[in-house]
Amino acid sequence: MSDKDVLLSMGFDTARVEWALKATGGRGLQPAMDFILENEGKPVPDLSAVSSSRQATPSGGGGDAVDEDEDDAEALRAVYGTGAAGQAAAAADVEAKSIKCSECGKIFRNTALANYHAEKSGHDQFEESTEEVKPLTEEEKKQRLADLKERMAAKRAAKAKVEAKEQQANEAIRRRAGRDLNVLREELQAKEVLKEAEAKRKEKLDDAKARAAIKAQIEADKKARAEKAAREKALREGRTYPEAAAPVAPAPAASAPTGTAGKDYPQTRLQIRLASGGQPYTTTLSSDATLREVAEYLAGQTLSVDVETVTFAQHFPRKTFSQSDFERSLRDLGLTPSAVLIAS
Known part of the structure; x- marks a missing residue:
């Protein structure tokens, strides 16, 4: 018995059966029945305009539902049609009216039902029987159909519940991973x-140390200039300037402590200004770096500076560095721990 005959024997309208079979692409009894149930109450369209594009995902639950309810479809076939195997058995032996399971005593109308029972129960002992299985009445068919619908609905509900739990678990994992990532990002930002x-x-x-050193140097320069002016005035007036108040070479004496103290600093912070004006350049170099490295750094920052022609000067203490000083280290030149240079 074909799928169409089974559906018609279940009481479905011929037009709806043909619509379902065409819409599901002839995939079988179960997809067609699902399609009829889901489209119940809808008008039947012109079949020439109906596409079988639903073949990949039959109406009423997708491809998994078809695999899941395959047993139900076989049961429907067994209930509403005898099948080729049953007809052959009936033709071969007129006296055998049913098949009986020797293990549980159940009787079956045909071999299709007996095979279905064997697959489900694992029983393998059957014998022919003269007992006749009365055909199902219309009410019994409707009841069987209602039971099958209920079982299929229960299966789909259980599957939907499992999928919902899996989705909820996956969402929880995703959120937890997102929180962990946010915590890591916040820790990195805090660091x-x-x-x-x-x-x-x-x-x-x-900067504070550099300003303090510059301020001390300015005070020492002021004192040295005041003593020099006093000494020159005393010489002009023919007086003798006190030796204690006239230290020899005050400027180098003032700068010597700075150079000595600079030996304790491994790095030197420099602020370099251009004599032509503009934004100053700030960098930190090793105290053992030479003045030439300072010139090379500055040449890399601006095209207006040439390493071979640039000169540097310092306001406090006032000092000019020539090309001969380019091979000396910043430590030896007394520029540590910080200094301000004017490049021209």
Whole structure:
């Protein structure tokens, strides 16, 4: 018995059966029945305009539902049609009206039902029987159909519940992974903020030390100029300038402590200004770096500076560095721990 005959024997309208079979691409009894049930109450369209594109995913639950309910479809076939195997058995032996399971005593109308029972129960002992299985009445068929619908609905509900739990578990995993990633990102940002704050604090401390050193140097220069002016005035007036008040070479004496103290600093922070004006350049170099490396750094920052012709000067203490000083280290030139240079 074909799928169409089974559906018609179940009481479905011929037009709806043909619509379902065409819409599902002839995939079988179960997809066609699902299609009829889901489209119940809808008008039957012109079959020439109906496409079988639903073949990949039959109406009423997708491809998994077809695999899941394959047993139900076989049961429907067994209920509403005898099948080729049953007809052959009936023709071969007129006296055998049923098949009986020797293990449980159940009787079956045909071999299709007996095979279905064997697959489900695992029983393998059957014998022919003269007992006749009365055909199902219309009410019994309707009841069987209702039971099958209920079983299929229960299966789909259980599957939907499992899928919902899996989706909820996956969502929880995704959220937890997102939270862990956010925590890691926040920790990295916090470390960057602390690192930046520490760098700024150190820079401010170095600036304060540099300003203190420059201020001390300015005071020493003022004192040296005042003593020089007093000594020159005494010489003009023919007086003798007190030796204790007239130290020899005050400027080098003032700069010597700075150079000595600079030996304790492994790095030197430089601020380089161009004599032509513009934005100053700030960098930190090793105290053992030469003045030539400073010139090369500056040449890399601006095209207006040539390493071979540039000269550097310092306001406090006032001093000019020539090309002969380019091979001396910043430590030896007394520029540590920080200094301001004018490039021209």
